[in-house]
Amino acid sequence: MSPIPQSRRRGLFRRKLVDRIVGVLSIAALVLAIAGMAWILWTVFARGASVLSWEFFVNPSKPYGALNAGIGNALLGTVSITLGAAVMGIPPAIFAGIYLAEFGKGTKLGGAIRFAANVMMGMPSVVAGLFVYAVLVIPMGGFSGFAGSVALAFLMFPVVLRTTEDMLLMVPDSLRESALALGCSRARTSLRIICRSARGGLVTGILLAIARVSGETAPLLFTALWSDAWPKNYFTGPTANLPVLITEYATNSPFEEQHAAGWGASLVVTLLVLVLNISSRIIFKEKHHGR
Template identity: 45%
Template sequence: MKIFSFRKLNNSVMTLSMVMATILVLVPLGLIFFHIMKMGLSSINLDFFVQIPKPTGETGGGMANGMAGTFVLIALASLIGLPVGILGAVYLVEYGGTRISAVIRFAADVLSGIPSIITGMVAYAMLVEPMKGFSALAGSLALSLIMVPIVLRTTEEQLKMVPDTLREASLALGVPLWRTSLKVTLRSAMKGVVTGILLAIARISGETAPLLFTALGNQFWSNKLTEPIAAMPLQIFTFAISPYEDWHRLAWAGALVLVTLMFGLSLSARYLGRTKQQS
């Protein structure tokens, strides 16, 4: 009888501590979102989305150039990073011998663990130095380096889940392996692959460190990919450490927009992941 009640007590204590742990995980997220909402929402207006920052001293202005810059950087980074990541995963799963695959996999894992500021340095050495200037290209390259391992590993997992019977069906019809890999295997894994892409984009959209000495940031619109370009995280960083009250406001609003964007991307990724399980 006594042992029985001890078990019951033990059970409730453990359950309680697990509930507490869950709450501890959720609370910071809630606090961050709530605080950013509180501070940023009042500064979100049409100007914020269509204007570029006003010179110091003047009030108003927005982050239009930063948002556009972030989209340009993401688009360009995807252009470089997605083909490499996706085709790399196809190679790993459909072609790779065991040893080569293991090496690539390990390299991708190491790459995804490298501090993002280092990828910025790599892009600096590869593009900023030789081209004698900061540029959107360099920023995109830095971001794409972060993207590749994420896309590679998520795509790899998805491709592995495609049943062999499907590959065999295509091969047995006399379809070459490369066509089978792209048109049958990759295609049937597409939903999961897109989920991985969205998560990778969500990850890079908030990266600041790799952009510091590649894209550099820009107070104005940039017209060329070889020029420094504004990006939301960079603008938030610059504005937040500035002494001006009005810039702080913009930084909060920027943070809110950025967090909402990431939230949206993660939600779409989850939604896609879920519909896949049903089908």
């Protein structure tokens, strides 16, 4: 058996060394990311857990210096703004994703829609807020929760669209061919069979989009703004919401009690986003195990 040439041994050693270095760097990056996330979670929990109580959740926010400030109105305002954004952004995004996956393959219109969605996914959220401020807030003559919902809907739309397209493309073509062979139209096949087969992935995309916008502050500063009142004027006046409440309490208020309330609100938002992300992962995992 002939010995391994010296040049080949050097090449093998170099490849092993590069592989080892890349592996170590990957593990180090993973540890750094986990450590940073754990640090953030611990800081928010340590500073915000002490203020959580029933009164904290049911009392409304109050002017600077007032005692017993809560987040009840901001919590309801966030739910109403996010729900409005979901109603406006999710249905058209799903239909657009269906078009791209089932009808727009290889077409110029499909390529244009896909390109626009990719650009929108990378668009800073403040740009969406400024756009809605210019085309909706100024003509309406004031801030409103509805304007905030419109801004968040712009951010949700590309996430749901691309997730819908990707999930539908993962459905085997045999299902489409079987349905068409039985006489189903393409529209009926897409809505009743393909979408039903990919419903787990569609729900995952919706949850990820909601998690994406639930903590956005910049768009709401230009649209919904802020109010200490309960969110009764969703269409006509400024609407309380958790992201702007955190900004007001944590940075603008000079009082320590409201600083603590800001940390408590931050903890609530963090937990909500974690629940949405974990739920989406569980649904996506169950979907793949069920195949």
